[in-house]
Structures are given as structure tokens and as C-alpha cells.
Amino acid sequence: MSVIVFAETRDQQYKKSTLEAVSYGKEVALKTGGKVIAVSIGGASDAASLGTYGADEVLTLHGTEFTTFSPEVYAAGFAEVCKTHGGKTIIISNTYSGKSIAGRVAVLLQAALATNVVDYPDTTSGFRVKRGVFSGKAFAYVEMQSDIKVIAVTPNSVEIKTYGASGSVSAHQPAGLPAPATRIEDTQTISGKIPLTEAEVVVSAGRGLKGPENWNMVEELAAVLGAATACSKPVSDMHWRPHSEHVGQTGITIKPNLYIAIGISGAIQHLAGVSSSKVIVVINKDAEAPFFKAADYGIVGDVFDVLPKLIQAAKASAAS
């Protein structure tokens, strides 16, 4: 019996969400027993480091079938390892790639599946997880009833813990993999930018910014704070910003440590996607803007006055 973690990499390095997933796996193993095996497709320059976060073993999977990301191949290779190592609890990050294999893995293992999981399981009687539902408007406690469980953990939901051990690393070549059915023609990565779903700080702006030409201020504040940028729906609908930045009920749901909302009114659909943020700052010229009710800190003021001052102050404090 073991806990098996899908260890996602980016540019041959483990992502922050992967370290969270390993920590999650360790926490489960402490409750249910068994060892923690982290599995990554292809090598990672820091494979042994996963031991620090709770992995007893790190398995790297190799094979020409894995050269490009194909959900059916990745899921098959990973599921095979889960079977041969007696995986009972399978942890995957609730990222785009994680979610695209989670369902397939669950089918291959005849397991119960819970995505969008935001906390450690309660194992006092049975196996109960907490998941986000209604696009951030609520949570549900879900009992997972199968012997094998696949859990997709939302980034920024659990803390990364360290355990001072190092995991043994071994390579493995799964047999009998299907040939990839999808061919990748082109990949565009937004390099140098922090993916919105994984960012710890997000600076977001709405219609109050008046036009796309004013986003340099938003970008500048984000750069000083090491933040990702986001926007409200109308802003992406009007093509002021790319759709990939649209947060809310019909956009991306995020839960950073800090969400700074500038010139956003705080409509229910917007709040749905961001209200799980630990701390919310709202800057709005209208003291009656509904967003202030959902905020921890607020400034009533005109963005064109407040933002330059805030950027300057943030630069000064970053320099000191």
C-alpha cells in the first residue's frame, strides 16, 4: 500500500504545486501508513530533492512515447506504476496537465476521483476530502468510497513541509504504452511570467482602468511584487487583455495569498473566482463598491492617483 504522487515538472524542474502535492501525499501517508512514491515523467534536475518534501522514493519514467505531452500516454504510464507499486491514494496537482490525466488515471485504476481538492483529507472514519464547488462560492465535503482514490489538489491550498530526508531516485521504462494519439504542432509558452493559477500574488484590474493603454501601471506593480496579472471579464471581452487573464466564475478560479483588485466593482461572478484568496486588497474610487465587503484592506481613491504612488512606494520598499 502506498501513496503515489504525480510530480509535474516545468523545464525539467519540479513546480511549486508539485512540492505541495508531495507534502499532501506525505500527510496522507502519515495518517494511512505506507510510503510516498513521487513519479515524474522524464528526469528532473532536482529529482532527489523531493525527499525533503516527504517522498520516500522518486521514480522517473522514460520512453520515446513521453516525448510530447499526450494525456492518454502519460495516464497509462503513470497508472501502470500506481498498479505495480500498490498505490491506494494517488495525488495529482489540479493544474491543466494534472486535470487532463486525472480522469483517465481514475478510469484505468477503477478509482474514485475528486478534483479541486483544497485541504488534507479527514480519515477519522472513511476518507473525506474538501473540494471547491460553485466556482468558489462554496465547499463540499466528499466521502471517497473506493479502495483506490485519485485526488487532484488545487495549487496554493496546502503548505509545503520539509522532512530533512532524501528520497532514493530510480529510473523506469514502462512497457506496453499506447502510441501518442495527439501530435503537438506548436507550443507557445508565456515565458518569464508566473502562471496565474500558481501565483502567490495576483494584481488584477477592471474596467476602472479605462483602456488597455493604462495596463503598464498594472504590469509595473505586478513586476515589483513578483505577481501575476489578471482582469475582470469585460476587460478580456473588450480585448484589452488576453482571455487567459480573465478570473471569475466563467474564467479562472484562483486562490493566491494576496489578490489586489484595482478598479473592479466586485460582481458576484467575479468574487466567485477570487474570494478564496487569503488576503484581498481593493482599490476603487467608489466607497460603495461591493468589493469592499469582500476585502481585507481597502483604499478609496482614483487609480490614476493611487496606483503611481503605490508603485513608487513598493519600489522604494523593495529597494530598502
Added chain:
Amino acid sequence: MKVLVCMSVVPDTTTKITFTNNDTSFNAQGVQFIMNPYDELALTKALDIAEPAGGTVTILHVGPADAEPVIRKALSMGATDAVRINAVPSDSQFVAAQIAAYAKDKGFDFILTGRESIDYNGGAVCGLLGAMLNIPSISVITQLSVSGQTATIKRDIDGGRETVSCSLPFVASAQKELCEPRIPNMRGIMAARTKPLQVTDPASGTTHVNYVRFELPQPKQGVKMISADNPEELLHLLRNEAKVI
């Protein structure tokens, strides 16, 4: 060309979510139900591809009869026919198993779902269906074109976007930007009244998860206001009080 579009029916986005029976079930009283917004995109895209090719688009919903007005809306947008599998959609795995059982011998060229349903946010049906039907699953797509037996697809990946190609059949899940949702016109609404809506009994299927209890997020403790002339104070609080920067 034969296309299947899977549709979930969800509370309108303005709904204030509440629960009943000791927080064990969603309170549907007074709630307006709509077609899941991502499924509107899936249906629109399916129609845009199938119509010029003289193909058909079947809309499939797993759920009780209350969903029928929403199914009629899908027909008025242009779907050829509809199927309702008469069962409570208890979770993504059960739903996917129903859809797979229905679709497996129907010869669909491709299947579209939404990226996720905005009520239970599983984001899972696409991958589950792919594995159950043993076909490729491509999630969170923003472009789709089909030429002969090959589809070219753009999908969102973590921190970027990818263009992939694959051969039919496949299942993919619709993300914003795929298209603008179609709005039914009068002719569509009239035609929808007489389009076939078939109701079938569910196949056997297991539910692996059980929703025990719901909870609303903790309300905020109240907002601390800071003067617009004192952004230093905000940074100080974020650093030393909230400890988030």
C-alpha cells in the same frame, strides 16, 4: 458528420448559493437554471462545424425532467436532436459512465463537453470519457477545426498554449474563446418545439463519491481602510500584519 455535445444544467451565475437539510443539499428554491456556459460554447462550435458539412449535432443531458426547458434551448440554438438520460447526475464519474454507455456504439465523429460545470467544478468528464471510450481526450480547448479525418486543436496548458492535431474520433472540452455562444432566433425556437427529445433509462453505474456536507466560505472580518495618500501603510500592513508580501 455526427457530433455529440454533453450538456450540464447549472444555477444561473448570479445565484447566491445556499444549502438546506443541515447543509447536506443545494437549495434550489427560486434558483434559475441555465445551460452550463462552457457547454453553450461546445454546442455553438459543434454546430459551426457540423452544419456546413450537412452533419448532425446531438445534445445529451444526464438528469431529471426539470432540465427539459434548457434542453429545448439547446435545440433552439440548432442541435438536431436531444437525448436525456433519466438519472440523478450524482458525480462526474457516474455522468461520464452514462455518456460513454450511450455513445459507445453510435459512431460519433467527435464529442464535445465544457471545460467544467460551474456548479460542481469537476472538470473531469472529458478525460473520463476519453478513457472509457478509449479515444484521445483534449481538455480546455480554444480553437477547433476538422478537415477530413483530422482535427486541429488549440488548447490551454499551464503557462501557455499548444496546437495539437489528432484523428477522429476524440473528445475535447470547450474553454472561453472557442467561439461566441449562439443566441437562439425565433425560427430556431419554433423549430425546437418539434425536434426529437428522447428519454432513456440509465445504464448501470457506480457512484464512487458521496457528497456529505456543504459549507459557505468564512465571511471576511471586515475591511481595514487605508488613506489614498498613504500607500506605505498598505505595504506595511501586507508585510507585517497579513504577511503576504
